[in-house]
Amino acid sequence: MRLLTIMVAMMLATPVVARASDPVSVVLKPAGIFDGVDGKVHAGWQVIVTGDKIVAVGADLPVPAGAQIIDLAGDTLMPGMIEGHSHLFLHPYNETTWDDQVLHEPLALRTARAVANAKATLLAGFTSERDLGTEGAGFADVGLKAAIDQGIVPGPRLSVATRAIVALGAYGPKGFEPGVVIPQGAEEVSGVDQIVAAVRRQIAAGADWIKLYADYRWRPGEESHATLSLEEMQAAVAAGHDAGRPVAVHAATAEGMRRAVAAGVDTIEHGYGGTQEIFASMAAKHIALCPTLAASDATARYRGWNGSEPAPPSVELNRTSFRLALAAGVPICMGGDVGVFAHGSNAREIELLVAAGMKPAQALIAATWGNARWLHLSDRVGAVKPGLLADLIAVEGDPTVNVGAVRHVRLVMKGGHILPDSAGIGMPRL
Missing domain, CATH: 2.30.40.10 (Urease, subunit C, domain 1)
Known part of the structure; x- marks a missing residue:
């Protein structure tokens, strides 16, 4: 003892x-x-x-x-900054058009490029990223996320949406003989039962977010129109939320945005057609807006704009809607729609937010703690x-x-x- x-x-x-x-x-x-x-x-x-x-x-x-x-x-x-709206499986449209990327680039090529894009994004200081659709690359984002998580390749912490969900006939590529089956950049649905099935299918495949298109162009050259009905979006949101998955919605028209707000989505992407009334409703429901100023800026430059003022109507419309949202107190998600322009240059959106009226500190918060909250990451990152x-x-x-x-x-x-x-x-x- x-x-x-x-x-x-x-x-x-x-x-x-x-x-x-x-x-x-x-x-x-x-x-x-x-x-x-x-x-x-x-x-x-x-x-x-x-x-x-x-x-x-x-x-x-x-x-x-x-x-x-x-x-x-x-x-x-x-x-570490958080990219709120990206497409790792796309590369700038002035290199290859969206149609050609979806129709002609092999999946292996697109995946290899996505690996390089992920590394470029991380080295640019973006340690987390929401990827809102593979645009024809199926569920490859789920595999890329796993490869990053397992340390096989470097990249940000990914939240993925797999295949965006669109109304039957409303997306692309288009311009082919009617009746010919063409590979699509998203999953097509028609009706409540189909959209709920698509949501559940994507969640089972690994989706962290559900991405819907509230509106789009039915034919090339047309203006955007509402596509998914309110009932379809409400059903998709309910199915997503039941499974703990938030819902992001592409909406560029006033009607598409009204339906998205009424359906109770979590974020609205682009929001070009937003009005004071719509933005007030978004603020009241704490629905964040990703204005994607860098996307409209980039596409305008691809069409010949040299950056001088006055800006083209598409750029000015984007700026105006963003300012309305800011004035209404809408939470701003920092997301540039990267892939339309080069991965690794994600900070372009932060600079354009400031140029359009945000204070630098506000834009930096949007890219860090703000995005962490709106993207449901604040228990892990953002501060x-x-x-x-x-x-x-x-x-x-x-x-x-x-x-x-x-x-x-x-x-x-x-x-x-x-x-x-x-x-x-x-x-x-x-």
Whole structure:
């Protein structure tokens, strides 16, 4: 008994030595921290990361024994940005038209390109991304997400929508002999039973989000018209929400937007036809708008616009609807419809939000904590605060003064792991 007492006493008196398998702490020391929540840059703050989580944030933090210290003098540390509207399986339309991508590019080619697009997006500082449709590439986004999650290829944390759901005959490609079966860029439905079945089929295949088209062009060159009925959208939303899946809706007309709002969707994409009344309804129901300013800007440039003012009508319409939404207090989702323009240049949307009337800090919040909330990710990412995943980036300068600083990413950390390609700072996986 006396021997056992001595042994216990010796064990209690012996200092605990960290095992080789214990995670190493990392201390990030930037010039300041934009935490994503309050819109300020906090000078002198530091962050301690252990494993894949943020464990401490603030000034004059005690440095854990054996911690790796990374000096980011002159840089602002902020949450990894979140892309709200992308298509990783598309590439810019001035390279290859949408029709040709859907009809003629092999799935293996499109998937290989999507892998490269995912890496470019991550290196640009976007550590999470909502991909809203594979545009003819089936369920390949589910496989890409799995490859990223398993560490096979680098990329953002993906939320995927698989195949968008459209009204029968209302999408594309078009322009072929009537009756000839042509591969489509989305899943076609007609009626409540079919749309509910499509929603459930996609959820079973791995969809995190459901993407609907409330309106589109029935024939090439026509104006957009409402396509899915209110009853169809209500049924799709109910089926999605029953399974815990939020619903995003492409809506470019006033009627399409009215139906989407009435159906209780979670986000509306584009919103070009929005009115004060519609945006007031969206604000009251906390439905976020992804204005995709960069998409209309890019397509106008492909058609010959050189960027000078006055802007083409399509660009001005997009700006006007965004300003109406902003004035109405609609939550703004930062999403550029990337794929229409080059992956990795996602920050283009943030700059255009500021140019159209948002303050830099507002646009940065939209790209971080705002998107985390609207996209149902706020329990994991979107802010620099203890307990969240260590998805962090460092940018050169102060982005709240010059929002263009988000294009100058000096370091990317995802889940506590610094990408060597992002800053030349090698570090073992924690």
